[in-house]
Amino acid sequence: MTVLQVEHLNKAFGGLTVTDDVTFALSAGERMAIIGPNGAGKTTLVNQIGGVLRSDSGRIHLNGVNVTEWPSHRRVGHGLIRTFQISRLAPDIPALDQVALAIHQRDGSIGHMWRNKNAYTAVIEEAEHILADLQLSRVARHSPAEMAYGDQRLVEIALALALKPKVLLLDEPMAGVPRSEAQLVLDALDKLPADLAVVIIEHDMDLVFRFAQRILVLANGAVLADGTPDEIRRNEVVRQVYLGSEAQV
Amino acid sequence: DTVKVGIIGPFSGPFAHYGKLFKDGAESYLKQQGGKFAGHDIEIIYRDSGGPNPSGVKTAAQELIVSDRVDYLGGIVFTPNAMAVAPLVQESKTPTVIFNAATSSITPKSDYLVRTSYTLWQVTVPIARWAHEQGIKKVVTAVSDYAPGVDGETAFKEEFTRLGGEVVESIRMPLNTNDFSPFAQRIKASGAEAVYVFLPGGPPSLGFVNAYNENGLREAGIEFLGTAEMDEFDLQKFGDAALGLKTAFHYSAAHDSDANREFKKAMKAQAADALENYASVGAYDGMHIIHKMVEATDGKKDGDKAIEAIKGYEWESPRGPAKIDPETRHITQNVYLREVERDGDILVNTEIENFGMQPDHGLKK
Amino acid sequence: MSMLLEVKALEAGYGPLTVLHEVSFSVAPGERVCLLGRNGVGKSTTLKSVMNLTQYRAGSVYWQGHDITRLSTVERARRGIGYVPQTRDVFPSLTVEENLIAGLRNRPRSEVQKAYELFPRLYERRNNGGQALSGGEQQMLSVARTLLGEPQLLLLDEPLEGLAPIICEELMHAFDKLSREQHVAIVLVEQKVQEALKFAQRALVLDHGAVVHESGTAELINNPTILDRYIAVAE
Amino acid sequence: MQLFSNILIDGIVYGMVLFIISVGLSVTMGLMRFINLAHGAFAMAGGYVAAWLVREEGYPFLAALVLAVLAAVVLAALLETFVFRFLYKRTELEQVLFTIGFTFAAIALANLLAGPYIQLIPLPEWLDGSMSLGDRTLPTQRVFVILMGLVVVLLLWLIIAKTRFGIWLRASVDNAPMSSSLGINIRLVQCATFAFGAGLAALGGALGAELMPLEPYYPLKYLVLMLVVVSVGGLGSVSGTLIAALVLGVIDTAGRYLASDFGTFFFYVAMILLLAWRPEGILRRH
Amino acid sequence: MPIASYSLGAGANRARFAWLGYVLALVVMFALYWFLPGSLLMLTHIAIMAILVMSLDLVTGYAGLPTLGHAAMFGMGAYSAGLFAKHFSPDPLLGLLVGAGSGALIAFISGLFLVRYQGLAFLMLTIAVTLILQSLANSFQGITGGDNGLTGYDISPLLGQFNFDMFGVTGYWYSMIAMLVCYAVLRRIMRSPFGLCCVGIRENRERMAANGTRIYPHLVRLYVIAGFFAGVAGALSAQVTQVVSLDSLGFELSAEALVMLVLGGLGTLNGAIIGTTLYSVIHHYAATANPFHWLFVIGGLLMLVVFLPKGILNRFMNRIGRNVLSLIGRGT
Ligand SMILES: Nc1ncnc2c1ncn2[C@@H]1O[C@H](COP(=O)(O)OP(=O)(O)OP(=O)(O)O)[C@@H](O)[C@H]1O
Ligand SMILES: Nc1ncnc2c1ncn2[C@@H]1O[C@H](COP(=O)(O)OP(=O)(O)OP(=O)(O)O)[C@@H](O)[C@H]1O
Ligand SMILES: CC(C)C[C@H](N)C(=O)O
Ligand SMILES: [Mg+2]
């Protein structure tokens, strides 16, 4: 079943075409990676799908519903969650509270004005759980401003998970996360419901090949290749513009 | 036994110069009397009101009455501040002398309020009559858009049209106007023969008079009919721009009388930079009124007796003869037509006509 | 041989928090050192401390034999220490070209060409605002900007992060050239342990803010205990 | 037609005065991102010094103007070095608190030293008259202000957009530690910029004194006005500040010609519309 | 300044002793009443300002929107309460509700527009709104009394029992109790998920948006709540002083409230009360001791506070906070 369908998406900044007629579909439970040279338009594509950027033309369907004109919060409400390439955390709010906020948002209690937030024990327990899964319990009560960068990246992922996504777009989630911890992220992703579709943008080919069932290669805003990891690895053009000698991995 | 007098005024903020005028006026009188009224030591307690700030002033007045136990209150520059203390004064029977606030409706607010300043009605009605007598038919009014300005505008319009003149345009200028050229241009374009103005002292008066000259109103022969604009506090700042401007007012530092000379002497003794104008004379006379009340009550706190004692009281003030109207408790006084002239190095308001004793026309309607 | 940089028993941190505990190491002119360790052990803090961007508690820092412990960040930069932070810190309100000019200090503007030669991509985007760059482009800009200051010692905090593999290769190549031809010393912090070990001559391993191991890289590659314990290389 | 040209002439003249007293604030607040509510205090200081030099010491007007600006620059450089620089890292509201406190102290000081009086700067003969513009006149002093305004615009534009100092300045504001790491002497850059902003303030205080007379309360009295111009113009945008000042000047003047009973109503409505349309400043698209 | 500490879990225990804090607050009020009978009006004034500053804290402290136009809601509350007393009913409690309601109403109307903006634009727009209201109030002299102020209304005895007397005894208790109730309600609101959400919006809007949280309706809601309480403060002031004047809609009042808030520390209701008290008391005694040059003292105080080492001020504040107010519950 197709959960996300992107059709003929375009975007230009001034004269620069950054997304060039991109079309692809994502099925429930699929694990896909998007790779491509720096500045190929990967982040821009995620921004368009997430609704942060308006597309110049093209359509986006989420679970069969046309969401092209929807504002981003509405897309989030329907299970389309993304993370940011460069951390966007509230620097002075403890991690646990930030995760709790995401859960409140998800279950609709974020606007409650009368009950003490500490009284929502289920929410707090869930938040603690999510952080523990990413081995973040030790910094749960720290705020991002006083965390190492790697920890911040993990908190960002915790936030995405707390929203219980149906489609999860991860923009270089492992950037700044050491290998050892990267495994944690992969483990956490493995534990996600089987019908969750995950798209990951990543430059670390080890991780990409370990994770993805399918790889989409972007170059100059356009889809250069779309196929299984093996196909991509063997693709001569991809090797030239992106992989370089690492293709031997 | 000391008699305590609380003086409320703006001692800080944009109107702080009023505070200094009050202080110099009041203390010069007290010094002149050797620090005692009718043998009683006088202690003045100052309280800062800032600008128009009724709730703060009410607090200050309440503390003066309740914890400092003052026998008299004085001061007050702004009408809303006066309005705020009125109920308190009434309830505590504290005789209170308004040194400045100039709206007619103040004194009826409490039986214990006396006023030694003036009202806009009091000085405007005579100048409207004078304009009519000069054969002026068309006048434009230009006033600052706040209560005294509106009072002046109404007073002028009412009296001038009653006499058969025409007010061709009424301009209200926002209080925080910096550039008066547009108003000057409008006055010029209105075809009027004279302009009645009311502006609070300081920057607005300076700005308006500059615009009056720079935009050629003077050359066009449009007569300037003012009230407080040429007040001594700002007068020297105008320079030649002010020469020949006419205002109707109750006090000129150039008033030729012994009482005024004595006042000036007392002021010089008080401080080198002390300045005689309507605010300091208001304070000076205000202290004189308090002096009378202390005398009448022999230093005891008795509000009713004190107020009774000054109803109808007449004396020679630096401004000329003065009398407290027994009904309104407002000061009845001469209003003069003055013209700015050069006297040696300095500018003075020379009294060129005396309109005689005027009541507060605003209350006598 | 006299050392270029010597850090002696440095204790440093942020506010009340002390992160580094008696860290000592030195770098010889033209030497290539890599700094390894898990998440949050203080690698970035070490580099920042060399730049005097943290608060010192004790210890000292020497540059070419002179005590620079009390010298400001600016002074250190001017004496020849270049720093590429982990967070890139591109100036968002400056264009790409202005960012590069900022790195030039007082040298002529024409020298920005050197940066464009290294990263042609930056030339294409030279009039872009700093905030409108892709992640990888920011990384290139940050590195290029620091190189324009012609440092004698280059502190690189995860410079390969977010770069396409092919660019990574080129960049490591460039660093290699820099150190060989211009004799620039390099301290490299990198998560890609293999790359780092391939590049450097000597490795320092950090844990909990202290140096727990120091050796030639070849030696470290053959020391699975250390690798496993402090760096946790998965493979 | 006559009315229309009057509105335009008076509006532009007034706008130029607004520009000259505000542009320094745009520099400190916009380029340094320092919420300097003490800007008016420097303007007042400049004005007071100019007034004192011309009136009491008999200096020629232009010499006094230059000296007043220099005095403000030196004063600001000292204050920056010993006091203000410690505030850059503080929150905006702490900066507000401090600079308001500073302004209070400046007011009290002016009151103490020079009394609660207006300080006039006597104009030299060549500025005192009026110039005739067909059927109306314009004070020469304001023509001078317009010229000075244009000089300031040009000068600032050159410095900020064209020189390396401009780049260093914007870099230091974006990220001070990173700038230091690149060898930019941010202390020098900051101090120079702050002092420069104060110099502009002083120039505005002295030149604008005809319309906004100098008195102890000056620093607070015109603060909102300056903030309006600066915010509508866009922080740090010199040409934006100029356009905002002219637009607001014309609108305010039109209000005074056409509907003065509404007071400042139109001025603030205009400001609301402009800010709602371009919250980042009149020249910045969002 | 470290803002809102949202340590979780710790609050639960303390909540059980919350009533103790309120009892303590009442004791303090009695003590002040007994020992400072001459200062009741000043204390009343502090209580009213504290409500205004707490309300301001919601907008500026919790949601991070600096405003210099908070007097708009205060003034609306004051004028409505005054006009209500003059033309409809002199009952104080009804008037209080009317004032609060109109504060909330104006906050809603202006908030729909205002909270779309942030930073300097928001700040300037709030100034514009309040100055426009002020100029309207000036224009409609017939209703508002213009700058002579709105006077000539009476307030009937509180609960039919307690007359608003010259010594301000009734006004004192009325305002103090009102402040306490406002504190309790606001504290409760700001410790809810909604309060946390506002802090989240302050700290990082993009982050909240990425969570799918809609910023706008939450901020409007917060602004209305703030308007309600600013309206309460305005109404109290109108009833206790029995005069409303244009300065209640002024920029100066807004600025003064902001200064008090920053002084006490943003994002904590305790800070709002402490800041108000500190500023008012020092202002009062400085102005009484030297009505001519007290501005030096206030100016110096503001500068000093910024430069005091963080630790000292925080420790000082915390101690006050713990001893006096904190039993009620720590920094919401
Ligand atoms: N707001 C903008 N204005 C102009 N150009 C932009 C803007 N945002 C991005 N770009 C340009 O669009 C191109 C695509 O950027 P994008 O961030 O999508 O790349 P990316 O594929 O995510 O690269 P990376 O792997 O380096 O993160 C880049 O060249 C970037 O400079
Ligand atoms: N600005 C800061 N304020 C307070 N503590 C900080 C700050 N930056 C880092 N820390 C703390 O210092 C410790 C070391 O951080 P550092 O950034 O040096 O780690 P790192 O080794 O570079 O980690 P990573 O691999 O994730 O980049 C961490 O525990 C972190 O929480
Ligand atoms: C003309 C002024 C002395 C009047 C005074 N401001 C008042 O409010 O009454
Ligand atoms: Mg990207």
Ligand SMILES: [Mg+2]
């Ligand atoms: Mg690091």
